[in-house]
Structure formats: C-alpha cells, structure tokens
Amino acid sequence: MGLIFALTAAPSIGTAQQHDGTLRIIVPYVAGSGPDTLARMIGDELQQLRSQTVIVENRPGASGNIGTDAAARSRPDGSTILLTASPFTQNVAFFKSVPYDPVKNFVPIVRLAEGFVALAVNPSVPVASAREFVDYVKARPGEVRYSSPGQGTPQHLSMELFKLATGTEISHVPYTGMPAAIRDVVGGHVSATFVPIHIALPLARAHKIRLLGVASGQRMDAAPDVPTLEEQGIEGVDLDFWFGVLAPAGTPPEFVQRTNADINAIIRLPRIRTQMTAQGLRPTGGSVDEFAEFIPRDLAKWRKIVVTSRLGAE
Structure with a gap:
C-alpha cells in the first residue's frame, strides 16, 4: 500500500x-x-x-x-x-x-x-571561500542579492547574522520554499543563499553551486571537506x-x-x-x-x- x-x-x-x-x-x-x-x-x-x-x-x-x-x-x-x-x-x-x-x-x-545549512553561491561568483565572498560583496555595495525560502526561516536568519558578523550588505529576495530559492541561485538570478546540507551536496557535486562554509560549530560528516564559517573567522552564524x-x-x-x-x-x-x-x-x-x-x-x-x-x- x-x-x-x-x-x-x-x-x-x-x-x-x-x-x-x-x-x-x-x-x-x-x-x-x-x-x-x-x-x-x-x-x-x-x-x-x-x-x-x-x-x-x-x-x-x-x-x-x-x-x-x-x-x-x-x-x-x-x-x-x-x-x-x-x-x-x-x-x-x-x-x-x-x-x-x-x-x-x-x-x-x-x-x-x-540539521545544518551551508553558505552557497552560483559558480559564476569568483570566490572560493566565505572570506573571499565577504570581500566580493564589500566591493559591490548594494549589488549582491541572496535568496531564502521565506522571512524568518533558518536560511534567512543565517544570512542576516552573516551580514551582521561581516559588516556586509546583501539584499534579501524571499521565496516560497527552498526549491524555488535554490533554483534561482543555480540559475544565476541571485548570487547566494544558505541551503540545507542535504539539498546542497548533490548540487555542489554537479557543480551547480559552490559551497563556501557550514553554519555549524563543527564540520559535517556528510561534507568533511567544507570548512565551518567559524574556521574562516566568521563567528556567530552557527544556527543548527x-x-x-x-x-x-x-x-x-x-x-x-x-x-x-x-x-x-x-x-x-x-x-x-x-x-x-x-x-x-x-x-x-x-x-x-x-x-x-x-x-x-x-x-x-x-x-x-x-x-x-x-x-x-x-
């Protein structure tokens, strides 16, 4: 049945x-x-x-x-x-x-x-780490946009805390659900998002997104090669x-x-x-x-x- x-x-x-x-x-x-x-x-x-x-x-x-x-x-x-x-x-x-x-x-x-979320960007964004992403955003004030599955979601709050921790300005584009939010990162309509690991890994392996850091106190068993944001000097964004x-x-x-x-x-x-x-x-x-x-x-x-x-x- x-x-x-x-x-x-x-x-x-x-x-x-x-x-x-x-x-x-x-x-x-x-x-x-x-x-x-x-x-x-x-x-x-x-x-x-x-x-x-x-x-x-x-x-x-x-x-x-x-x-x-x-x-x-x-x-x-x-x-x-x-x-x-x-x-x-x-x-x-x-x-x-x-x-x-x-x-x-x-x-x-x-x-x-x-569960845990990771900072991800479209592969066209020329950065390989969360620190490089911070520099990229600061060089383009008001130009970089990020998606989330909606106001108040863990992904939204993670990016807002990321902005506070790094002193960056990234415009929020809320969607109705994570599938739509990640789809527009893959499509290049927005530059970045925080995405749950289980959604991120298949897309990263297919080179449709690039993972820059995990918002957790420790690395994930499912993604041991992805450093935490804290390892990269960005603290206060570990929202399990x-x-x-x-x-x-x-x-x-x-x-x-x-x-x-x-x-x-x-x-x-x-x-x-x-x-x-x-x-x-x-x-x-x-x-x-x-x-x-x-x-x-x-x-x-x-x-x-x-x-x-x-x-x-x-």
Missing part, C-alpha cells in the same frame, strides 16, 4: 470528518523541502508499522505559519500530527504576531533530527536547526506516547539513519518530556537572537 501525498488544499478544518483511521501528517512547507522529505520517510515507515493509511499534506505559506495553524485547529483525536522544523519556534520570536502558541496549542511528540513532530493540544496521551515510541523505533533503523545522515541530518529522538522541555528553551534562544541582532518582521 503506497503512501498517499496530499499536495493540494484539504477541506477546511472546521468541517473535518470523523476520524476514519487515517493518519494525516501536516507539513507546513512545500514538497521537496527538508520537513517534507522527512515526513515521507517517517510516514511510509509508520504506515507499514501500523498497517494504517498515512497521508502527507503540504500546507505551505507565511514561513510555515499557515500549515502550523491548520494543525493547531485540527481535531485532537489522533488523526493529525504536525511535522515541522525550527521556524515553529523562530516565528514566534521573529514575527510580531503568529496564529498559534507553540506551547499552549500543541503537545510535543518527538524531536526527530538536527531541528525537525520534530507534534500533535494538537488535547490529543490523547496514549496516542502521543505510542507515536513517540514508534518514531523512535523508526529512526533507530539502520536504513533510516543512513538516509538521514546522507541528507546532512543528525538523528536525535528522545522522550516526549525531553521535547517538551526543549521547546521553551528554543523559544528563549530565538527571542534573544532576534533582540540581539535587531531582526524581526511585522
């Missing part, structure tokens, strides 16, 4: 049907994004493990806020879970108003993985991001604990760990309580980053 993917809008939440045994995984990002890839991977395994139909439903928009709000408004009956990423907490710090409360409107299930699964507040504890156990078992499978590592992800897992403790800490971290860096959006 194949995994079902719902790439179009679903019926309104207010008219949701009775739980029919189908599990819906809402992904608040476009198909092909990091969370979407993980949802397909986890959803397929859950379907086989439970002999249950699993639907992956992409609800992108507003830096993840639209799909996250849809998940928050879903019936808390064990028919819907949210597979999301760092903007779940980042958006609360970055935007003046979001339509959900990450603590009150959700029950944490499990943190899936940590996370992926996790949550359910609407009020979801039965039995469902939450069972799903936590099932997903932990899935990400311990050697083939799943191999797939995740190949995508530049570091599997995490853990208990419901550990994820519940992590979310307020992450909220506090991002609020501090936004205030310190004077970032933020309406």
Whole structure:
C-alpha cells in the first residue's frame, strides 16, 4: 500500500470528518523541502508499522505559519500530527504576531533530527571561500542579492547574522520554499543563499553551486571537506536547526506516547539513519518530556537572537 501525498488544499478544518483511521501528517512547507522529505520517510515507515493509511499534506505559506495553524485547529483525536522544523519556534520570536502558541496549542511528540545549512553561491561568483565572498560583496555595495525560502526561516536568519558578523550588505529576495530559492541561485538570478546540507551536496557535486562554509560549530560528516564559517573567522552564524513532530493540544496521551515510541523505533533503523545522515541530518529522538522541555528553551534562544541582532518582521 503506497503512501498517499496530499499536495493540494484539504477541506477546511472546521468541517473535518470523523476520524476514519487515517493518519494525516501536516507539513507546513512545500514538497521537496527538508520537513517534507522527512515526513515521507517517517510516514511510509509508520504506515507499514501500523498497517494504517498515512497521508502527507503540504500546507505551505507565511514561513510555515499557515500549515502550523491548520494543525493547531485540527481535531485532537489522533488523526493529525504536525511535522515541522525550527521556524515553529523562530516565528514566534521573529514575527510580531503568529496564529498559534507553540506551547499552549500543541503537545510535543518527538524531536526527530538536527540539521545544518551551508553558505552557497552560483559558480559564476569568483570566490572560493566565505572570506573571499565577504570581500566580493564589500566591493559591490548594494549589488549582491541572496535568496531564502521565506522571512524568518533558518536560511534567512543565517544570512542576516552573516551580514551582521561581516559588516556586509546583501539584499534579501524571499521565496516560497527552498526549491524555488535554490533554483534561482543555480540559475544565476541571485548570487547566494544558505541551503540545507542535504539539498546542497548533490548540487555542489554537479557543480551547480559552490559551497563556501557550514553554519555549524563543527564540520559535517556528510561534507568533511567544507570548512565551518567559524574556521574562516566568521563567528556567530552557527544556527543548527531541528525537525520534530507534534500533535494538537488535547490529543490523547496514549496516542502521543505510542507515536513517540514508534518514531523512535523508526529512526533507530539502520536504513533510516543512513538516509538521514546522507541528507546532512543528525538523528536525535528522545522522550516526549525531553521535547517538551526543549521547546521553551528554543523559544528563549530565538527571542534573544532576534533582540540581539535587531531582526524581526511585522
């Protein structure tokens, strides 16, 4: 039985049907994004493990806020879970108003993985390191543009912190999703972006982009030859991001604990760990309580980053 993917809008939440045994995984990002890839991977395994139909439903928009709000408004009956990423907490710090409360409107299930982004440029940009890119940008004030998958995303915040750390001016061109953002770097319409490692590596190997540095405290196992930005004298841009699964507040504890156990078992499978590592992800897992403790800490971290860096959006 194949995994079902719902790439179009679903019926309104207010008219949701009775739980029919189908599990819906809402992904608040476009198909092909990091969370979407993980949802397909986890959803397929859950379907086989439970002999249950699993639907992956992409609800992108507003830096993840639209799909996250849809998940928050879903019936808390064990028919819907949210597979999301760092903007779940980042958006609360970055935007003046979001339509959900990450603590009150959700029950944490499990943190899936940590991910990392790298600074990438179009091969036509004549630089071979992050330091050379800084010099290149400073010699062209106001001319260089970068893409991101949207306001408040890890890629956007990484570049804004890069600009603060290096004293450079690079114009932001936000897109709806990472596929479009990286496509225009490959096409030469914009010069640079911060891109998740799992997306970056195949493109770099095909010489469609050039990787200049990883925004992490250490080099990646999947890309050991790519130095960190810190190694190149650029500090304060190591923004590791996370992926996790949550359910609407009020979801039965039995469902939450069972799903936590099932997903932990899935990400311990050697083939799943191999797939995740190949995508530049570091599997995490853990208990419901550990994820519940992590979310307020992450909220506090991002609020501090936004205030310190004077970032933020309406």
